[in-house]
Amino acid sequence: DQQVKQNSPSLSVQEGRISILNCDYTNSMFDYFLWYKKYPAEGPTFLISISSIKDKNEDGRFTVFLNKSAKHLSLHIVPSQPGDSAVYFCAAYSSNTGKLIFGQGTTLQVKP
Amino acid sequence: DSGVTQTPKHLITATGQRVTLRCSPRSGDLSVYWYQQSLDQGLQFLIQYYNGEERAKGNILERFSAQQFPDLHSELNLSSLELGDSALYFCASSGPGGSSGYTDTQYFGPGTRLTVL
Numbered sequence A: 001d002q003q004v005k006q007n008s009p010s011l012s013v014q015e016g017r018i019s020i021l022n023c024d025y026t027n028s029m030f031d032y033f034l035w036y037k038k039y040p041a042e043g044p045t046f047l048i049s050i051s052s053i054k055d056k057n058e059d060g061r062f063t064v065f066l067n068k069s070a071k072h073l074s075l076h077i078v079p080s081q082p083g084d085s086a087v088y089f090c091a092a093y094s095s096n097t098g099k100l101i102f103g104q105g106t107t108l109q110v111k112p
Numbered sequence B: 001d002s003g004v005t006q007t008p009k010h011l012i013t014a015t016g017q018r019v020t021l022r023c024s025p026r027s028g029d030l031s032v033y034w035y036q037q038s039l040d041q042g043l044q045f046l047i048q049y050y051n052g053e054e055r056a057k058g059n060i061l062e063r064f065s066a067q068q069f070p071d072l073h074s075e076l077n078l079s080s081l082e083l084g085d086s087a088l089y090f091c092a093s094s095g096p097g098g099s100s101g102y103t104d105t106q107y108f109g110p111g112t113r114l115t116v117l
Helices: B095-098
Strands: A008-013 A019-025 A032-038 A045-051 A055-061 A062-067 A071-075 A086-094 A099-102 A105-111 B005-007 B010-013 B019-024 B032-035 B043-050 B053-057 B064-068 B072-079 B087-096 B112-116
Touching: A008 A019, A019 A032, A019 A105, A019 B019, A032 A062, A045 A062, A045 A071, A062 B053, A071 A099, B005 B087, B010 B019, B019 B087, B019 B112, B032 B072, B043 B064, B043 B072, B053 B064, B072 B087
Parallel strands: A008 A105, B010 B112
Antiparallel strands: A019 A071, A032 A045, A032 A086, A055 A062, A062 A071, A086 A099, A086 A105, B005 B019, B019 B072, B032 B043, B032 B087, B043 B053, B064 B072, B087 B112
């Protein structure tokens, strides 16, 4: 039972353009949603988070949007840079279970 | 550098063996989490400890066990290893907010790559 899904395994974007990474979830009890970035041979690095009571959070080039009615969140990166090329994981946290559930990840490639 | 350390970086062993993976959390963090990432899967939550006590359990096999020591470092023990246990094992830690069961950000270590031959 995949509670957090990232349906696009990969995404390729030109440098300077917008990257949009998508994530869907099934459990309406999640309290927090997070995005992590992972480079090869390294652990995931926290990028940005959003509370379930908000619909947008922005941090520099990164913005996360949450649509609770659609159980969907997205990460926007503007402008995209080659250094953003990595695997991006969406994650959802439930205080009921104390668990952080990760999606499968989306590999972003930003071309110069 | 997240401040979370994991040893060893790589581990190669044979089926049926037992190994121990070690994790030191960030200074001041009370919660430690273990995750498994297999080749074709995302990060799978295994188990969480908070200040020495088990807090949450995920898809952890009975052959696997973990503990958190008084100095807050944690060990993940994997026994009767099978080929399918080959994976990256990540440890993460988060701050004292775990006392209420809530955590915002988990900081991950670099992982231990386990290869079972």
